[in-house]
Amino acid sequence: MTVIKALTIAGSDSGGGAGIQADLKTFQELYVYGMSAITAVTAQNTLGVQGVHPLPARFVVEQIDSVFSDLRPDAVKTGMLYSSEIIAAVAERISRYRVDKLVIDPVMIAKGGTSLLKSEAVEALILHLLPLALVVTPNIPEAEVMTRMEIRTIADRREAARRLHDLGAANVIIKGGHDAVNDMITDIVYDGTSFTELSERRVDTVHSHGTGCTFAAALTAQLAKGTEMREAASIAREFVQAALTDTLGIGSGHGPTNHWAYAKHKGVIV
Numbered sequence: 693m694t695v696i697k698a699l700t701i702a703g704s705d706s707g708g709g710a711g712i713q714a715d716l717k718t719f720q721e722l723y724v725y726g727m728s729a730i731t732a733v734t735a736q737n738t739l740g741v742q743g744v745h746p747l748p749a750r751f752v753v754e755q756i757d758s759v760f761s762d763l764r765p766d767a768v769k770t771g772m773l774y775s776s777e778i779i780a781a782v783a784e785r786i787s788r789y790r791v792d793k794l795v796i797d798p799v800m801i802a803k804g805g806t807s808l809l810k811s812e813a814v815e816a817l818i819l820h821l822l823p824l825a826l827v828v829t830p831n832i833p834e835a836e837v838m839t840r841m842e843i844r845t846i847a848d849r850r851e852a853a854r855r856l857h858d859l860g861a862a863n864v865i866i867k868g869g870h871d872a873v874n875d876m877i878t879d880i881v882y883d884g885t886s887f888t889e890l891s892e893r894r895v896d897t898v899h900s901h902g903t904g905c906t907f908a909a910a911l912t913a914q915l916a917k918g919t920e921m922r923e924a925a926s927i928a929r930e931f932v933q934a935a936l937t938d939t940l941g942i943g944s945g946h947g948p949t950n951h952w953a954y955a956k957h958k959g960v961i962v
């Protein structure tokens with residue numbers, strides 16, 4: 693049996709809906725062996741983020757080295773990176789280990805408004821990490837910050853994707869979850885040449901904590917298996933749609949998505 697392996701470099705969410713926990717649950721559901729390097733520990737639940745405790749950059753590196761020296765991953769995902777020190781250290785190791793399947797989810801702000809990336813670290817993310825990305829997966833506000841442009845229309849999203857590609861990401865997926873206007877939620881995939889739109893009906897739910905992490909983790913799992921970019925994005929979109937539709941309804945605030953839903957609906961996983 694060939695075991696496909698993926699590493700997530702991200703923050704821990706004690707509430708289990710986002711961050712490392714969402715990534716590992718998603719990898720597991722897609723039959724990918726999950727490994728982690730934790731950048732920060734958050735005290736978090738469905739009501740918000742109560743505390744953030746970053747780890748020293750050198751200890752993030754130590755975790756990455758432990759994984760690479762023994763369990764070589766087939767793909768790597770980054771989530772919450774918190775500081776420019778951690779970003780620079782992660783970028784150095786990604787280059788050193790010649791990671792070719794790097795998925796960057798440029799996590800900046802939790803849904804409740806707590807910052808998960810220091811504002812001065814945005815430049816480091818763009819400069820050091822973006823050029824190493826096989827794919828970057830910003831939501832609309834994150835794409836606005838990185839491109840310094842306002843994004844309203846689908847044409848704006850395409851322009852932002854072009855700019856992020858020009859900044860060095862081989863592929864760009866701009867997620868449409870923050871579109872407050874349309875009934876259809878559209879993620880756009882840009883490979884440097886052509887655009888693909890992935891549209892699904894808006895799910896009207898408060899239980900959307902961790903959608904971004906879950907999408908990028910499903911994408912990473914599929915890329916680790918060798919699925920091509922558009923097909924991997926489409927499966928990730930389907931995974932999140934199921935996770936948002938069949939909610940667990942736990943917690944008294946913005947609850948997590950249901951990581952079991954995709955497998956439950958599909959019956960079998962390929």
Ligand SMILES: Nc1ncnc2c1ncn2[C@@H]1O[C@H](COP(=O)(O)OP(=O)(O)O)[C@@H](O)[C@H]1O
Nearest residue numbers: 831867868869870877893894895903904907932
């Ligand atoms: N209400 C919704 N209905 C359907 N899909 C959604 C909804 N909200 C988010 N998504 C999907 O979840 C994923 C994450 O999107 P988004 O919310 O934009 O990112 P983030 O969680 O990083 O803020 C995307 O694939 C997006 O299309």
Ligand SMILES: Cc1ncc(COP(=O)(O)O)c(N)n1
Nearest residue numbers: 703710711901902903904905
């Ligand atoms: C540790 C951690 N990482 C990422 C997110 C973003 O979550 P979302 O996907 O809801 O934007 C989070 N809330 N906590």
